Amino acid sequence: MRRLLMILAGLAAAFSAFAQDEDRQADSLRYRFGRQTVQSSNKKGTPYADTLDTGNPAVKVVLYNNGTYRYVKDPSMVVEDSVFTAFWDTKTVNPYREEPKDIPDRFSIWVVDSLDSYCCPNQVKPRSLYGYRHGRRHQGIDLPYPTGTPVPATFDGKVRISEYVGGYGNLVVIRHANGLETFYGHLSRRDVKAGDWVNAGDIIGLGGSTGRSTGPHLHFETRYYGAAFDPQWLIDFETGTLRHRLLKVRSWYFNPNQRYVQNVDDEDEIFRTDEEDRLAAEEQAKKEAAARAAAEAAAMRYHTVRSGDTLSSIARKYHTSVRELCRLNGIKESSILRIGQRLRVR
Ligand SMILES: [Zn+2]
Numbered sequence: 001m002r003r004l005l006m007i008l009a010g011l012a013a014a015f016s017a018f019a020q021d022e023d024r025q026a027d028s029l030r031y032r033f034g035r036q037t038v039q040s041s042n043k044k045g046t047p048y049a050d051t052l053d054t055g056n057p058a059v060k061v062v063l064y065n066n067g068t069y070r071y072v073k074d075p076s077m078v079v080e081d082s083v084f085t086a087f088w089d090t091k092t093v094n095p096y097r098e099e100p101k102d103i104p105d106r107f108s109i110w111v112v113d114s115l116d117s118y119c120c121p122n123q124v125k126p127r128s129l130y131g132y133r134h135g136r137r138h139q140g141i142d143l144p145y146p147t148g149t150p151v152p153a154t155f156d157g158k159v160r161i162s163e164y165v166g167g168y169g170n171l172v173v174i175r176h177a178n179g180l181e182t183f184y185g186h187l188s189r190r191d192v193k194a195g196d197w198v199n200a201g202d203i204i205g206l207g208g209s210t211g212r213s214t215g216p217h218l219h220f221e222t223r224y225y226g227a228a229f230d231p232q233w234l235i236d237f238e239t240g241t242l243r244h245r246l247l248k249v250r251s252w253y254f255n256p257n258q259r260y261v262q263n264v265d266d267e268d269e270i271f272r273t274d275e276e277d278r279l280a281a282e283e284q285a286k287k288e289a290a291a292r293a294a295a296e297a298a299a300m301r302y303h304t305v306r307s308g309d310t311l312s313s314i315a316r317k318y319h320t321s322v323r324e325l326c327r328l329n330g331i332k333e334s335s336i337l338r339i340g341q342r343l344r345v346r
Contacts, residue, residue, distance in 0.1 A: 038242035040120035041201050072199050090194035096226030103251040109178050111247050119152045119201035121220050123240030130230035131257045139228035140221030145207035147188050147216040153198040154182045162190045169211025172204045185219035229253040232260035301346040305337045318345040
């Protein structure tokens with residue numbers, strides 16, 4: 001009971017903080033859930049005392065020993081699409097046969113949902129950035145990471161690779177429901193195996209210097225269907241926050257030398273493209289509705305009642321039933337037919 005009260009009080013506090021935040025936003029920009037930053041959950045390895053069921057079987061409340069709690073998804077119950085079966089390979093670093101060719105100019109990825117399942121790999125100034133380095137492509141970012149430091153999963157997902165892989169050393173790759181994959185390289189120890197479901201913040205191994213590495217650090221990559229992009233588009237490592245719940249992606253992010261750039265005009269651009277996207281979606285819905293109506297109209301057939309016709313003779317002629325004829329024409333089985341009356345038969 002005390003636990004329940006604690007949770008209710010926590011929820012009330014969280015809600016009022018949310019409402020205040022919303023007010024502040026309304027003063028400047030219109031409130032946009034997708035553009036909000038997300039704080040790291042910082043639950044790295046915190047032992048938990050208990051879990052409670054919620055009304056939703058895919059969501060549990062986890063109570064930590066230090067009196068805090070959080071909502072946790074059971075990712076295996078949330079996911080039902082093919083992301084976790086198609087191009088699923090527990091050995092090959094990039095199982096997608098080729099880099100995606102027809103990446104749209106811009107599109108969006110929901111990075112986390114309302115359960116805030118995000119944990120920063122390490123809140124620190126990155127040591128080595130994304131892009132070419134001494135003529136060699138660097139597909140991720142290097143974060144200072146003392147050997148033996150626990151490495152958390154950044155988001156909920158399923159472990160695809162847990163192997164020793166050449167230059168990566170001990171490598172863990174996690175695939176997430178939105179098609180993103182996160183890579184954790186040079187680990188001194190791996191604590192998960194391929195196929196394991198993990199929540200953001202779960203410890204997947206320990207930092208180290210295995211593979212092609214000149215000192216302890218975490219090599220962290222983000223890929224979308226096999227294509228690497230600078231993780232800084234997603235995460236502000238110095239503050240530890242996820243920049244946005246909804247990542248707006250441009251095709252040029254996948255250029256191997258394209259580092260994150262902070263664009264002050266970005267917000268305006270995003271508002272504008274949001275509006276374009278909305279109008280395009282409306283236009284598309286209208287087109288589809290019109291096409292459906294046309295197809296329906298094309299499928300309609302009529303019969304003009306002649307002398308001697310009955311509902312059952314018409315039904316026989318068109319291989320349908322009296323009941324269906326009545327439904328299509330809004331008449332009763334006992335209705336009297338008039339000669340010359342048009343009846344819809346299909
Ligand atoms: Zn690296």
